[in-house]
Amino acid sequence: MRSRDDSPIVLIVSRALCPFIMLFGAYVITHGHYSPGGGFQGGAMLAAGVLLIRLTAGSQISEILFKRSWGTPAGVSGVFIFFAVGLTAMFFGGEFLNYDYFFIPTVTGPMLRSASILIIEIGVGLAVMGILVSIYDDLMEEDPKRGDI
């Protein structure tokens, strides 16, 4: 399905680099509460991994990796995770996003705060990834069989 004009060098190198970019994005998201990084940066890296394949191989092949219709649901569910954690803490008696009052069975104290920050970061990363990919998809209306480079 690759068209005759595509450069094999760009295609092979981006295919080799994409899993590492997405793995590093997941690392940045899940270590956001210990080290530099966090949900926004990791989500931008995950979106960069998707958009690299989308630029080089064309949007038809990259539907295997991330479908065009998944962008908005990913963004909405990320925002939902964020507000679910915040409102759960509010429901159990604290303020909005007061991690001490978040409820996980048999987890208390600093572990509870760390785990709820991790859930927040996952939600933020999911939202950023979905929204960035869907912005790209809305801007690019093109022939789906062709890559751009």
Add this chain to the structure above:
Amino acid sequence: MSEIQSIAAMILISIGTFFLFVGSWGIVRLPDFYSRTHAVSLSDTMGIILVLGGLMVYEGFTLQSAKLFIAIVFMALAGPTGSHAIARAAFRAGLKPLFSGGRKEKETDATGT
């Protein structure tokens, strides 16, 4: 041992900085899109590899130097591929290279770069 490491790191980082300087000079000085791409792609990749290699030598066998090695590998893969993609896209978009004889040709053909 530590002094040898420091001296080797200094030499590697100095050579790498020289390569980076030559690449930046090439961007400012060369007349054409393709020659600018050529200058910056080759010398920038070499300079970054040398600077990070010097930092690796300075660090020794630690986790930090392993991370620097991974950064070198990805930089060596991604830099030349990026400049290949840019030059190829420019060529397919119809940008003519600047041939000899041409200040006049430069003004007519390749000004849009």
